[in-house]
Amino acid sequence: MIQKNIRRKIIYGTAQFGNNYSYKKIKSINQKKVNQILTYLVKKNVNKIDTAESYGDSHYKIGKFNKKKNNRFEIFTKITVDNFFFNKKFIEKKINLFCKSLNKKKINILIHNPTTKQIKSKLMRKILIYLERNNMVKLVGISVDTPTEFFLALKLKEIKIIQFPFNIIDKRWDIKKIIKNKKNKILIARSIFLQGLLLDPKNNQFPKFIKKKISLININLKKIDTKNNVLKILLSFIIVNKWIDYFILAAENLDQLKKSLNINNFVNIDKKLLNKINSEIGIKDENILRPYNWKKK
Numbered sequence: 272m273i274q275k276n277i278r279r280k281i282i283y284g285t286a287q288f289g290n291n292y293s294y295k296k297i298k299s300i301n302q303k304k305v306n307q308i309l310t311y312l313v314k315k316n317v318n319k320i321d322t323a324e325s326y327g328d329s330h331y332k333i334g335k336f337n338k339k340k341n342n343r344f345e346i347f348t349k350i351t352v353d354n355f356f357f358n359k360k361f362i363e364k365k366i367n368l369f370c371k372s373l374n375k376k377k378i379n380i381l382i383h384n385p386t387t388k389q390i391k392s393k394l395m396r397k398i399l400i401y402l403e404r405n406n407m408v409k410l411v412g413i414s415v416d417t418p419t420e421f422f423l424a425l426k427l428k429e430i431k432i433i434q435f436p437f438n439i440i441d442k443r444w445d446i447k448k449i450i451k452n453k454k455n456k457i458l459i460a461r462s463i464f465l466q467g468l469l470l471d472p473k474n475n476q477f478p479k480f481i482k483k484k485i486s487l488i489n490i491n492l493k494k495i496d497t498k499n500n501v502l503k504i505l506l507s508f509i510i511v512n513k514w515i516d517y518f519i520l521a522a523e524n525l526d527q528l529k530k531s532l533n534i535n536n537f538v539n540i541d542k543k544l545l546n547k548i549n550s551e552i553g554i555k556d557e558n559i560l561r562p563y564n565w566k567k568k
Contacts, residue, residue: 273315273531273532273534273535274535275316277510278316278317278532280510280515280516280517281319281518281520281532282319282320282321282347282459282517282519282520283312283317283319283320283321283519283521284321284461284519284520285320285322285326285333285521286323286326287300287522287523288305288326288329288332289327289328289329289330289331289332290325290329299328302332302335304525305332305333305335305336306335306336307525308524308528309333309336309343311528311529311532312528313340313343315532317532318343318344318345319344319345319346319347319517320333320344320345320346320347321347321459322346322348322349322373323349323350324348324350324351324365325349325351325383330369330372331372333373334372334373334374334375337374337375338374345379345409346373346375346378346379347379347381347412347432347434348369348373348378348379348380348381349380349381349383349414350362350369350380351383352382352384352385352386352389359398359401362398362401362402366378366380366402366405366407366408367407370407376407377407377408377409378408378409379408379409379410379411379412379432380402380411380412381411381412381413381434382395382398382399382412382414383414384414384415384416385413385415385420387419387420390413390420390424390427391423396427399427399429399430400429403429410431411429411430411431411432412430412434412459413427413430414433414434414435414461415433415434416435416436416561416563417443417561418443418445421444422452425452425453425456431457432457432458432459433458434459434461434519435458435459435461436560437460437461437462437515437518438460438462438464438465438469438508439469439492439504439508439548440465440488440492440552440553440554441553441554442553442554442555443555443557443560446512449514450514457516457517459515459516459517459518460509460512460515460518460519461518461519462519462562463506463509463520464521465560465562466562467523468481468485469488469489469505470501470502471489480565481559481565484554484559488552488554491552492504492552494551495547495548495552496538499538502530503537503538504538506531506534507537507539507540508548
């Protein structure tokens with residue numbers, strides 16, 4: 272079973288609660304299955320959840336469970352950037368709705384995928400300060416998609432949390448620079464399985480334009496350490512990066528979640544193995560690393 276010090280770094284991702292999720296179009300799950308997953312998380316002392324207003328009725332399903340189970344979870348939710356975003360009354364209304372739906376008095380709010388222009392704007396800083404002063408908001412953050420956005424967010428003192436994509440094949444990140452400039456920011460890694468691409472054993476549901484590339488990466492990934500399964504290696508890679516404060520763990524169903532949380536004896540990723548990983552499977556191709564691009568091909 273995952274050790275206590277690692278378990279505390281897990282935030283459970285809930286995109287599949289309310290959406291047809293990922294490139295496989297996994298169907299959203301019903302309230303009964305949501306309750307089963309959340310009950311298991313409580314049992315395993317995983318007490319943080321990541322969600323978003325764009326995740327369909329995820330808020331409501333989590334809220335129903337929270338109401339019955341006395342609000343067991345700390346919630347990180349994302350507010351969508353749109354034409355109404357920079358309106359204080361609109362934001363306040365959104366936060367009230369989020370808290371009501373989730374059955375929470377206080378939540379963490381992250382701004383979801385703003386542009387570099389928006390991150391640089393004075394208006395963004397004003398909105399962050401406004402969010403921070405809202406008595407229903409615990410911590411304020413930002414969810415980014417690229418290193419450029421990430422390093423811009425690092426410079427804003429009003430941002431307390433940065434959520435960003437990070438996994439074993441993603442070589443876009445300058446880790447030394449992150450560690451040097453992190454300061455007191457809370458860093459949350461997401462897409463650690465690249466929407467399941469790195470765990471798909473059949474390979475037959477990959478987006479066509481990246482099928483050969485991902486298949487080759489997965490073959491090489493299995494060669495990295497033949498004594499361990501791919502799931503264990505992917506999680507080990509995240510855990511060995513100790514500068515990451517939390518990571519988002521998602522699953523298609525309860526059985527997958529159990530497999531993830533019952534892993535023990537993680538792979539020892541030393542400098543030699545890390546160099547092997549970087550040279551054999553590391554890529555910088557944003558057509559693969561950014562799921563937003565997949566639909567365009």
